[in-house]
C-alpha cells in the first residue's frame with residue numbers, strides 16, 4: 489500500500505512516499521476503506537511544514553474519503569461499496585466536546601489518511617452525501633464541519649441572519665455556502681479583486697478587500713445600516729478579531745476558529761462586553777454533527793468548491809500551492 493509519511497522535524501521536503509504493509513481485513517466493529525481522496529486544511533499545512541510537531545513517520549492529513557471494501561462483524565450502518573468520510577475527532581461521537589488537544593486527531597496525534605487503505609472502527613467514519621465524489625466528500629471532515637458547527641450547531645443560524653466570513657479559504661467558503669443555502673445574507677472579505685468576483689458568483693451579498701480597507705468593519709456596519717452582523721466566522725485570530733468585534737451586532741456571535749494571523753494578541757475586552765457579544769472558541773465537531781451535516785448537504789444540494797486536485801505523490805506541491813495563498817476554497821489530493 490502506498491502512503492506518505494512525514495519525517496521529523498517536518499517540512500515539505502520531508503514528506504516521503506513509502507510502501508506500507510497492507511492493513512488487512514477488518515475485525516469486529518471495523519471497516520476496511522480504500523481511500524481515494526483527502527483535502528488540505530491550514531492545520532495539515534502546520535503539521536506538514538513542521539510548525540506543529542508530529543511523531544516520527546506520521547502519516548499526515550486529517551481528511552479522508554473512500555469506498556468501504558469490507559465490513560467486520562457487527563457493522564450494520566455501512567456496507568461494502570459505500571462512500572465514507574473520516575471524522576476529525578474519532579473519539580468524539582456526540583454530546584459535549586471531549587478533546588482539548590489534537591492528540592487523537594488523524595494526521596496530527598495519530599496517523600492520518602495520506603494512504604491508500606485503512607482499517608479502523610466504523611465509528612471513525614460517516615457516510616458521505618449521496619452522489620458526491622471522494623474529493624468532494626474529503627472536504628467535509630475539517631472545513632465543512634467547522635463551518636457547519638460554527639453557524640448551525642452553535643450559532644443557531646436562521647433565514648434572514650447576516651453572516652460575516654473572512655477570506656476565501658476552505659472554512660470560509662463552506663460558511664458562505666451553508667449560510668446562503670439556509671437563507672442568510674453573507675458579507676465576505678478577501679485580498680484580491682479576482683477572488684471577490686468569485687465570491688459574488690457564489691452568492692455573497694457584499695465583499696470588501698481587507699488589504700485595501702484594513703478597517704473593513706466600517707464597510708460591514710455601513711452595509712448593515714449600523715447594526716452589524718449576527719454571526720462572524722472568525723478564521724483570522726489576533727489580526728482580525730478587533731475588526732470582527734466592531735462588525736458584530738450587539739448580542740451577536742463570533743465563532744473563534746482560526747489562527748491565520750497568529751496565536752495571541754490583545755483583545756478589546758471592554759468592547760466585547762459592552763456589545764454583549766458571545767465569543768466562542770471551537771474546534772471542528774463531533775461525529776453526530778457530521779451525520780447531521782451530511783443530511784443537510786443532501787437536502788440543500790450544496791456542493792463544495794474545489795480549486796485544484798493534486799495526486800498523492802504531489803502532496804508537497806499541493807501544500808506549496810496552499811502556502812502561496814492563490815487558492816480559492818478547497819485543494820484536494822486524489823489517489
Ligand SMILES: NC(=O)c1ccc[n+]([C@@H]2O[C@H](COP(=O)([O-])OP(=O)(O)OC[C@H]3O[C@@H](n4cnc5c(N)ncnc54)[C@H](OP(=O)(O)O)[C@@H]3O)[C@@H](O)[C@H]2O)c1
Nearest residue numbers: 529530634655656657658659678679745746747748771772
Ligand atoms: N477551529 C477549527 O475547528 C478549525 C477548523 C478548520 C480551520 N481552522 C483554522 O481556520 C483558518 C482557516 O483555515 P482554512 O483551512 O480554511 O485555510 P485556507 O483554506 O488555507 O485559507 C486561507 C485563506 O485565508 C485568508 N486569509 C489569510 N489571511 C487573512 C486575513 N488577515 N484576513 C482574512 N482572510 C485571510 C486568505 O484568503 P484570501 O486569499 O481571500 O485573502 C487565504 O486564502 C486557519 O487558521 C485554520 O487553522 C480552524
